[in-house]
Amino acid sequence: MQNPNEDTEWNDILRKHGIIPERPKTPPSPSPPASPTISDKLKGASDSALKELEDDAGDSETERIVQEYRRKRMQELRKEQKRGRFGEMMPIGRDDYKREVTEASQVDEEGMEGRGFGQPVRMDI
Template sequence: MGDYHFVYKDVEGASTQWDDIQRKLGNLPPKPPAFKPPPFTPAGDESSLPKDKSWIDRKTEDELEDLEDDADLDDDRFLQDYRKKRLAELREAAKVAKFGSIIPISGSDFVREVSQAPSDVWVVVLLYKDGIAECGVLMQCLEELATRYPATKFCKIISTDCIPNYPDRNLPTLLVYNNGAVKANYVGLQRFGRRCTPEGVALVLCQSDPVLNDGQSGSDPSTKAVIDGVRKRFLEKVVTEHEDGDDGSSSD
């Protein structure tokens, strides 16, 4: 028969009298503490939470609608009014189209994505070609603006897919659409200044119309409001870069 060996394993954390003596003499490391499971904490009951502004802020649109017949809120005029205000804010936010990036389109997509866009949506279309450095510069600026103004629709299309035989010397070209019509066009990178920056592009786009929309500007969609916002962000960026430069400089 084979030679079988059995290894007896005691309960984890158990120790013999001999081990205890050896530990006192320093011949063995200290005994590890016994395992203790973390204390059980029952999940909070939603119905036991205090009903205040923060409680309402955590609710979704559907949950806020369900609270319309809540007896507790009927007795609290402030919370009932705040519920209505919060519900209106969520509904208004849901109406705002969210894009947030440059959408690549082809010639067959143009009418649907650009000409037939909703009348309250401004569409900025970049005509470009890969390998042209100026197109890459403007593309980077538009990528930042698309993130900053997610309620404005940004698209890009290879120039000859949009307009057959469109000359490369005119690239990059920006077309601005609203309500199915061309509102502006900008040919070449020089239209955006010697140094093409997102702020410079934003100011050019909003010279005559409030093209850029962040979806959070409230009820004032005017050109002045948009340009004021662009200038404010530009100043904040300059101050931040200046402060970062000061932090990185060494004093003599």
């Protein structure tokens, strides 16, 4: 038999039906100590400590600027990605279809031997 104190689905089912005893409650973990606030840091701070805090404040401004740039760049990349992946779509007539699609697919361009390629087209009828 498995360890009845393990926290598994099977043991949960067995506990639900009263086959094994309920699991003992775990005591809550102690919360971490509170981080010092800016006012706490400023109370007994020396000149050098004040200078460090001032430098850190500049870093947060730089960080904000970098985050803003990153957000704008990600928007640009998403716009590019949404744009057509496969080139452009050109409307062609029935007469041009044979030349542009059927006959063009039979011609191998330089470096394209054995590779299939295509171009999306829209027929105006």
